[in-house]
Amino acid sequence: MSEKKNERVGVYVCHCGSNIAGVVDVVDVANWAAEKLGHQGVVIAREYRFMCSSPGQELIEKDIKELGLTRIVVAACSPHLHEKTFRTAAKNAGLNPYLVELASIREQVSWVHTDKAVATEKAKAVVAGAVSRVIENAPLEEIKVPINPNTLVVGGGIAGIQAALEIANAGFHVYLVEREPSIGGHMAQFDKTFPTLDCAACILTPRMVEAGTHPNITLLTWSDVEKVTGYVGNFNVTIRKKARFIKEADCTGCGICQEKCPKKVIDEVYEAGLGYRKAVYTPFAQAVPNFPVMDKENCTYFIKGTCKACEKFCPTGAIDFKQEDQLINVDVGNIILATGYDLFDARRVSNYGYGRLPNVFTSLEFERLSNSAGPTGGHIVLRDGKTTPKSVGIIHCVGSRDKNFNNYCSVICCMQGLKFAHLVHEHTGATVYNFYIDMRTAYKGYDEFYQRILEEGNLFVRGKVAEVTDAARGEREKGKLIIQVEDTLAGKQRRIPVDMVILSSGLQPRSDAKEVGKMFGISCSTDGWFTEKHPKLDPVATMTEGIYIAGCAQGPKDIPSSVAQGAAASARVLDKILQREVILEPIKATVDKDKCSGCRICNGLCPYSAIAFLADDNVSEINPALCQGCGTCVAACPAGAISGTGFSDEQIMAQIDGLLLRNIEAVEA
Amino acid sequence: MTERISIDPITRLEGHGKIEIFLDENGNVANTYFQIPELRGFERFVVGRPIEEMPLITNRICGVCPEAHNMAASKAADMVYKVDPPRPAKLLRELLYSAFYCTDHTTHFYALGGPDFIMGPDAPVAERNILGVIHKVGLEIGGKVIQMRKYGHTVVEMIGGRKVHPCTSIPGGMTKGITEEQRKEIEEMGRWAIDFAQFSLKLFNDIVLGSKQYVDLILGDVYTHHTYYMGLVDQNNKTNFYDGKVRVVDPNGKEFVKYEPKDYMNHIAEHVEPWTYLKFPYLKNVGWKGFVDGVDSGVYMATPLSRLNASDGMATPRAQEEYERFYTTLGGKPVHQRLATHWARLIELLYAAERWVELVTDPEITSPNIHAKPTQTPTEGIGIVEAPRGTLTHHYWTDERGIVTKANLIVGTTNNYAPIQMSTHKAASSLIKNGNVTEGLLNMVEMAFRSYDPCFGCATHSMMGQMPLEIIIHDAQGNPVEVLKQFC
Amino acid sequence: MTEKFEPTIIGFTCNWCSYRAADLAGTSRMKYAPNVRLIRMMCSGRLDPTFVLRALSSGADGVMITGCHPGDCHYMEQNYKALRRYLLLKRVLKGMGIEPERVKLVWASAAEGARFASETTLFVEEIRRLGPLNWGKPIEKLEDLQEEISKMEEVPA
């Protein structure tokens, strides 16, 4: 590559007990490195049982100090495990942490190969690659950005509420944005919650009220986020506050306008289409805030130009037909996305007959049926509104674990099904059949609940239901819904007639998840859930610094997990806020303005709009705070004017040469 | 014998074309060989390239006359698409080409061929070059020469986008036109060029025709060959550089054939010798009889002289006058004396300058209508122009996407390879007697080929750049006894 | 080629998916062909065609480029940019007479250790079939020309 560098390199080969040494001849590798890579600047090569142990790290620190090493190569495990460890060791010894390279000879060699000779040869190549590369490494300094202590939480479901409260209670301001008229999310629609069966409203409402009244929380319901710019610590967010046609300042939430409103509308959202609301309404009694919303599409005044009943009767004159959408602009340092899920549309499974067979219900419909505050006052009845079912079939995994719809398990359906079984049993004494593929009752108290439901005498059939039909064969099926299923335990086909069928529908990503993700600069998995930074070790952070995810937006989960994630996300945010400044990985791209021709080929490549074109100087420029370091523009610049730290051309070229042992051949030739 | 020469590293490795002269026991010329030592392989590597790149790629065959290749390739590319460029586009191309002719002929007369006359054939080597000429005739003339070249290249740049290797000619026409301002500028330079051409003819008249020694030299048998002559002519059989039919007259000046460029394969063939990389074109319908004169030998010549011989005159008034004076002075058509080519070249210079002004004053020259979109499926195309050093033929076959699948190139100097070989042989045989060799005599041998202005850059579709030449004289045993270098 | 031929292959991985897939293959102790030597980049979008050319011209018999699945890129859509480069690069290599199969693009998510292992082994076999590339190591120049000349001289002049 470039001119000869005079670096002093130390190479440390780890045995990792027998994990590496069992397959790779580590002594040979170390000796080889000392001998063959001397010309590149390797002054010492050691092997040691556990490099990551304190003595192992001390070994490195000692050599740095005593041998004046300027570069370190540790041949051990994956950098994803111990890169930080050894960088810290170098730092302690006064060497810039970015002058350390890990050569993965465990995950990439000893664990995946068996032939010792071959593995040892490959290990040598990997080490040679790391040595060539580390010589080209440049010392890097972490980038520090101040953090705005305010936080934006998007989504007022239980996860969002939890996150908002945690941060607000810690004394920092939160903007909680909810697109519906009230916070509460799906949980507010439920009757009971598994496995303890406590009433959802009873446990949720206090939290909603607390959030609604918290001095540190600015509640923005009936609002959408429209635009997000900036970067971690310094986001600027534009929020559209949709017109409610109610002056919030004057409204007391007395509810008279709703009483007086002559226009009845089927409530598709909250009542799942089972009940009615008015054109001016609060979705439910405990709504927070409890200001109503005027439904423009259905309001007689907006349609015909006359009526204004609500205005006439409002004691405080809070009605304002002229109200317009408001654009609110806020600065925040961190953002938590808790945008939740959509319920799988059971119509898609046409052979289950939802929408065609009146007495097939979705889980949400059933939640409303069984809810004492619901349209039937908690009476579980058929569509006719009066007949109580004598037999009920509950079908699990509707739309989940099904290659025709969603491959994933929706997590909650089993427990939800059991809950329904219990409620039906309790309210009606009807015979209940559960149709399941597998019962998944992990987590605390869940399997106990399953046992309890079994003891209640509910029936369970293992098998995926083929069809729900009203085509009766013979008397016993007359006027019933027949569930056609293969009982895989008994190993026979069954036709089970019931009065009511409940589809335990799965969860799926919000229909607009992709657009939302784009707006906040995060990606979605192939299933459409937001992608976390690490599936195990960093489940609430995302690839974009300062953007966190919580609740079902990240994947299907039950209430406890959603709450836990809400809290976890807020903990991450508080951690950032308290640091006052955020440290960014110094892996960034920069433009050499002299070389840049202003061709603008890079301009379209950055998903974080980190690249700006300066028309006056006819050059492009990269904002280091926005740059996430992917290196796409570096590879794209036709003039070679963009360089990337941490993964520079020189480093990668040198590593190629090293891996191909070219640097050695060159000398030997 | 073999080893004696092949072991000599110098002769083998010196970088240039060679004339090998073998003497017999009496020190007289037994035989001469004119060798070209390089192959670049354009015919092979243009295959796979898009047709529209041919004018750009074949430019690089020769940096001395890239315009010629650019034009030939462009015309071939037009034909590949069966598209006829709008008249203004053709005017622009020919205008560029005429301006180029002026610089090229000027360069040769003053820098390459001229020194022999202006300084004298036996003047010291160190002086026999452009700088020598300037020192002798005075800086003022040097200034004029430089000015002429400057003007020519300025026009090439205005129309062709670049001074060397123009880039604006594409299938169906041109990528850009010229503005009225540019037109005015070009016209001015053109008028100056006419004066310069006339001045050059006067110079030739005074220095060369004024000297009995030179006239005898020109008319002498040493530089005379009776061959066929080839040149491009317009519908009135007047010399044209850019377009027309190829006309060939026999050694008696009678029209032998006049053919459309597309029919060239029926008339031209190339002979291969194993001792040189360059091929020897000849008239197919006469046949290859070796390096000999006469009606029965297919050897033909394509130079300024041959173009005059092959035409019935020049299409512009002043040039026509000179044309007539030329033949009356040298005793009628055709003129076989090779050295007269220098004069013919100056007449062409005058024609090119006059044509330049003709074209730039055409009302359509600034029209924006400079391109016709190709609509037909590309197939095969042939383009022929007169390069300063001879008739230039480009022939391409393409697939339906217009990607070249096969190519054939017969370039200026190549046409004259056989005549050059003959001329040098004859000159050597008549000048070298009884092993008596002087530098002056040898330079006169070189003058034999230099009159052809052999541009080996140009023959270069198969050979390396314009090449210095070397003459090696071997005794009867084949040992080199004299070596002389000359750069064309 | 003889079955003894062991290809040398350079593999490019992205930090978030394919490199973690390789890690996973390791932690799951999956066995695969040892011929591929990996280079970690932040994203497949970092892949500069120069790297591939450098590898092929410096002794590699093949190059494996890996990244997150389309739509799954941790930098949103940079892997599509890698895909475009890759497709054009293959065309250019084809023009140089290099079997396009010598350069392969593989999508592997962090969870697909098995896929990473099997794709690697598959690719190694493919390259083994194609034989060594030996770039820039021609038959010694002079011999080569002698061969040319003798070919020319087979026919009588």
Place this chain on the structure above:
Amino acid sequence: MTADVKPKFAMYWAASCGGCEIAVLNTHEKILDVDANFEVVFWPVAMDAKYKDVEAMEDGSILLTLFNGGIRTDENEHIAKLLRQKSKILVAFGSCACEGCIPGLANLSPVGEIVHTAYNTITTDNPHEIYPRTSFDVPEGELHIPKLEQILRPIDQVVDVDYYMPGCPPESHQIAAVIDLVIKVIHGEAQLPPKGTVIGVGNSTVCDECQRVRNVKLIKAFKRIQDIAPVDPTLCILEQGIPCNGPATRSGCNARCPSAGAQCIGCYGPAEGVIDYGARLITAFASVIDAKEPAEIEKILDGIPDPTGQVYRFSLPGSLMKAAKSAWVKE
């Protein structure tokens, strides 16, 4: 260096077209400066000279040699080595010497195929398959012509080079500037740039000098110039769909071709520090493609009919791969 003894100047062409010489002559009056400040000891196009004289010179006695043309034959190589030995400053002059240029496209085929093609064209009358031979017996003796080497090479793959001056040919105003500089150096009024510097160029790419308006580029289809000519005179040519090499090509020519309504074809070679010119163009063109589906991308790529020629038109021998597989290995 003092001016009282005129320093020696040489210029030579190997496998080239002579355009570089013309470009030097096109500096017009500057030629006289060269004559005034140098003793021109060796310059085939302009004057007579003897190789023996060159060989007789002391090593390093020529101050400045401009070497143009690539190394196609053993003869070219010999002269390159000779001139290196005799010259203090050896400049790889022009695209051929710097990176191989158009003749470098020959590296896409085996040398045998090139020879075979040349002597089997439609007009060649060669029934006995006669090919030139490096040595051949004629009745009077043996004749020699140089050997073609397997591939064409830029001069720096044969000898050590001090400076590079790219361009096909280098622009005359750049040559003039360099001549001025060297003369200044001779008179001790200026310093030479560090060895290995690319001289007579800008430090960016052609777009830097191109006056055309540029936007964020999204190409749905690549087009060929004859299908859309004349192009919009003010808009970036690449944005109009024509694969223009400008973004990756060294500046210094004042964006000649784009300003003449034609795409840049890349004669000035790669920008400063770029290792492989073709790679830069591959990524440039790929980056502007507006498609995600492989099938659609492929369809758009079909609009570049000769990808290899497009990105290595001038630079194949100087690229990482240097030549096509067939040029290295015999079928």
